[in-house]
Amino acid sequence: MQQQQHRAFSFRRVAAIASITLTELTRLRVFYVLLIFALVLIGSSMFMARMTFQQEFQVLKDISLGAMSLFTSILAIVGTARLLPQDVDDRAVYTILAKPVPRFEYIAGKLGGVLSLLAISMLVMTALFCAVLFARQQAVLAATAHQMTGLPPQELSDALANVRASTFNSSLLPAILLVYIKAAIVASLTLFISTFATSTIFTIVVAVFVYFIGHLQATARAFWLSEHGGGWASRTFLAVVALLFPDLQLFDGVDHLVAGTAIPMALFVKTAALGCFYVVIYLLLATAVFSGKEL
């Protein structure tokens, strides 16, 4: 057979590994259990007790985005933790790495598979969420129009516009994307942990630990700065902490949504870029550890 020149990086190989990983993950039963659970939660937000429509939509978004965030984070941890140990146990890693596959591609492919799974689940949940939101919006619009019959048309159209603005607004998509990016960070972090962990339980425990610390980090940092001031030693320390424990709270755009304040575009872009940076850093760290590993 004619041999082509070996490429140092081949997107095709990464895609092949990612797609096999995705297949593996979609055959896990826990995925469906979690997904159904999340969908039920989102669906049930339709029937929440409500005072005003603003409150209703707030609760609806709060529950739905919270369900998405929780589900994708759990899935990111549980789905990723077993990926590498599984392949080592199966010795599949030998056959894969005995092909001309650089270890970076192998790790990147694994992460690619998890990220695809998370993306698919996000799409499914977002679709249901939007359907629920749309249904409630229509109901509230109809009710408002009904209540306000007889009032001047200007007032009515203002009221209707008000309802629309508190359902589908420009903050919704950024908030959803941030939930996804947060899950991506958690997944790549878990993959990194699993490269040096000696057991899956260890990986999961550490990942969950980092997840909680990550949510408290911002508060802790503010406290630290107020106590110790902003000297260089204290800043270095905070940088190391920030690398080990990403500030996950940044990605909870849902607070903005619920508060009804728009997420500024600049803030969104900055946060998203920071998220991608974290994903890449953990990917590189995972590759570095995995490359030195005795298989």
Add this chain to the structure above:
Amino acid sequence: MSELAVSVVGMSKVYPVPFSRRAVVAVRELNLAIASGEVYGLLGPNGSGKSTTLKMILGLVPPSRGRAEIFGRASSDVASRESVGFLPESPYFPKYLTGTETLRFYGKLCGLRGERLRARVGELLELVGLASAADRRLSGYSKGMLQRIGLAQALVNEPRLLVLDEPTAGVDPAGSRDIRDLILRLKERGTTVLLSSHLLEQVQEVCDRVGILANGVLVREGRVEELLAVENQTELILENAPAELLMQIAALASTSGARLVEQRKPQTTLERLFLEATQPEDSSKRRTSNAEHRRSD
């Protein structure tokens, strides 16, 4: 001498033992030179370092000392695995994939795609006798079937060097004979084969040269005939020989100063007996029917 397919120089592997100052020396100061086109057998008892040696040659495990090269390229270089196929010992593959999906995956890793990939996968399934099980998940494969899929996977890129770690472990006699024939056919095409085994008889049948490892040290190496020949003896096998002839031969031998060491009836091997008993019809049918029987799901 032609180009070296595998060259190993002063290679050692030391595994640290956790919580202990001692360490396991899996391979010690190993030197190997395998010519292109050769079939080389690595023999040795359990734990003698065969698998470790193969993994170091493939760059899966870094050697503690020394170096290994494949076709002149360092094993640590990913590109050295361009034209290599590897079958690890007792391989398992993702269970949720079918035979076809598995081979397609490995083909893609080797840069195959489209029609060429499809054709190659079909060819390989046929070659290892799994065509009838191609669309079943590997979770339902028997041990020997997994070994065959492993072999097919190793061959997907038509490698110039094939590394097999105990290729016949768990495979029935007919299957291991198929594997032996396959190795011989590959050899005719110029493929270099490096295999490890402790089934000495099979190694003897296919290998040009063998090396024997004991506790990580290469204690013997050489051409099979040379290692095994008893230089000062000759074997005669006669059919329908009358008793007088045998007596004459014995007499002749003693007059010429030779000694008749042994006179016996040659025995068929257990392998041949097994093969004759288990496959009355032709062998291609046997494989499929065997596979069908095993999984009636």
